[in-house]
Amino acid sequence: MEKNLQALKHQEKLAVWSERIADCRGSGIGVKAWCEGNGVSSSSYYKWQKKLFSLAAQNAPQFAEVRVAPPARISATVRLGDVSVDIHSGADAETTAMLLRILQSC
Incomplete structure (x- = not known):
C-alpha cells in the first residue's frame, strides 16, 4: 500500500509540474522571471522539465519499417x-x- 501511495504522490507531482511548466512556457516571459514570480527555483523547474520531457519521449509513438513480401504463387x-x-x-x-x-x- 505504501508503494501505491508513493506512486500516487509521484503522479500528483508530475501533474503539478506539468501545469507549472505549461504555464511558464505559455506566459511569454523568461524562465528566470517566471520562477521568481511564482516562488519556484529555476533549478527545480529545469529538473522537472527534463523529467517530463524524458517521460514524454518514452511514451511517444515509435515507427518501424515493415516490409511486405509479395504474395507467394x-x-x-x-x-x-x-x-x-x-x-x-x-x-x-x-x-x-x-x-x-x-x-x-x-
Whole structure:
C-alpha cells in the first residue's frame, strides 16, 4: 500500500509540474522571471522539465519499417476428397512433406 501511495504522490507531482511548466512556457516571459514570480527555483523547474520531457519521449509513438513480401504463387494444389492443400512457391521440402502427411491422415 505504501508503494501505491508513493506512486500516487509521484503522479500528483508530475501533474503539478506539468501545469507549472505549461504555464511558464505559455506566459511569454523568461524562465528566470517566471520562477521568481511564482516562488519556484529555476533549478527545480529545469529538473522537472527534463523529467517530463524524458517521460514524454518514452511514451511517444515509435515507427518501424515493415516490409511486405509479395504474395507467394501457388505451385501446386493437392486434393484428397474434400480436403485440399495449396503449396506455395518457395515452400521447403520439410514443410511440404509435413503437409502431405497431414493430408494423408485426413
